[in-house]
Amino acid sequence: MPMAGNVRRVTQLGRVRGLRGVARLTRRRPPVDLSHHARSPLGSSVVDCVVYRDGVRVHDGGGDPAEAVERMRHKGSGFLWLGLHEPTDEEFAGIADLFHLHPLAVEDAVEAHQRPKVERYGETLFAVFKTVRHVEREEFAAGGEVVSTGEIMVFAGEDFVVTVRHGRHGSLGPVREHLESQPARLAKGPSAVLHGIADHVVDDILHVIEELEADIEQIEAEVFAENGTRVEPGRIYPLKRELLELRRAVVPLGHPLHLLAARPYPVVAAEIRPYFRDVSDHVSRATEQISAFDDLLNSILQAHLARIRVAQNEDLRKITAWAAIVAVPTMVCGVYGMNFDPMPELPWRYGYGLALGVIAAACLTLHRGFKRNGWL
Template sequence: MIRRLRRVVRRAYRRTVDLSHPARSPLGSAVVNCVMYEDGVRRDGAHTADEALRLVRKSGRGFVWIGLHEPTEAEFAGFAELFDLHPLAVADAVQAHQRPKVQRYDDTGGGRGAGTLFAVFKTCRYVEHEELTAASEVVDTGELMVFTGADFVITVRHGRHGSLGPLREALESAPEQLAKGPAVVLHAIADQVVDDYLAVADAVQDDIDDVETAVFSEQAGRGDAGRIYQLKRELLELRRAVAPLDRPLWALATRPLPPVGPEIQPYFRDIVDHLARINEQITGFDGLLDSILQAHLAQVTVAQNEDMRKITAWAAIVAVPTMVCGVYGMNFEHMPELRWTYGYPLVLGVMATACLVIHRSFRRNGWL
């Protein structure tokens, strides 16, 4: 079976400059990119975050997209102040290890929107491996936080994967779509995250197929149980990323949550459908792994029973000469066979014949 390996090409981050105030510098140590869009078109130039936001709010027809990677509290403080982000959301974005969710915070600053949406996504990546073992890492997870306002998008990424560079380029190639505002970026991010779930689920299915084939092959070994348990653990990691996201996406698709307008909500409903499919896949995978594990344990039990039957059969065969030898080993004085000329070969012949008859009987019944 040919394993479908998902190879993701990640672009290198732009060179960053370590300055004291990331919001007022061209790029801070944690900043991947800071871009201004006007009418869906990227405006070239090394703008600082406050300059870009000022220009956008002055023109009234664009937004700023800032990408961060694992910022510290000090690095993020300038952006939190500039964009008037809620302290609870800021703490979640910096500390990470959050459950997937979508929360809305009222706008108390000078923005032109009705509030800020804070979304948390679990990113997943399939870890390629030559052979699945009981210690193989199959699913690697990270986190992606998105602050979405009427005129800005701030993405905060935690983990070794989940780069948004290719996504940014894809959106920039469709300026008419990007002109609809930050909600389009939020949808594109959610769509990419869910697409990654689909790719991981397909790859995990290949591993499950390989384990299933190995369990029912003639070379099945008792170490297969460790591989099955490992797959179940990694599947649980994927479930923790996928399952909690259903309710937040449904809220984005059905509830009025500015800046996500009615024209964008149908796109989120499409993502909800994809997420439901992944949840069904994961549930099916878990049930299939349970069945494979039960089948493997049944095979181990059958193999043990066969071993016990063979041991019992050989013990029964050996019992015949043992019994005869035990009788003649009692050393009684009056045993007429002891002085008979043909006694010894006759006893050996009787023992050999009895052993052969018992052995043939066991072979006929499948014990040997």
């Protein structure tokens, strides 16, 4: 009988723990609000709406975020990845209600023009990344920008990821395809998507830095070429301006990535944090390269201006030498052009030829002297 009592107590304890587990699951996954706000039309801003379960893409909801979340939470597993492109306030209002997003973060996501950052609102992380793209040299030569920037906002919760992209580049299609090819990694949940986006953004930054390095090397070769003084300084200043824009996108990104790697956020899985540390190291390397490029452009600009000053001095010396040579016949002809009667050699038969000979000899002597001293 005592044994039977123990069995009953163990059975009751298991039921209690099971009920507690159900209650905990219920607290973590609140019921979905299927009001008209949650079902407000998203228009053309939706890029993709997919549910992932165990790292595999499933088709729940048929593209309707509210229905997809309802089915996903009813099954008790998986997460939703909703991608948007430049949604309006009306289009994003239903999504904000559906996932209980903070109004401040929603305002930042819709308005854009934010600096890179990571903020926590309750159990939701809000991250901002600056995307960059290198403009082709043909466009740059036509007066366009060297670096074009955009933004990606990420809302990461326990069972959802909402990405909001601003700009004509920075598509997340390659990120989605890469993650879907690694189901074990994608099974880690929204933090795997957050890391994939951060890694993709930093890879694009490194690619832009490589392209900028090629542009800087080309200008450096032209400046130090034999005819380097013909390079317009207007080609160097746009590079410095766009390098400053790139610095604004890269330097502030280091601190948020360090927080994601070091601070235990509930949304970020422990297995994913070391990957953020690797991305943070890449950002540090990019920051160092940008600083080095800025110093190199300053040196190139100073060297170019110095070569221009040297060329101007050489031109000034040549002008001065020729002016000195021309001054000899000007002086002699000016003296004999005063037409005074008692002037030397005027009555002499060979006076005209002697005057021309003296002029020619003086000019040749001055020319040889300037040539020997490098003035001509």
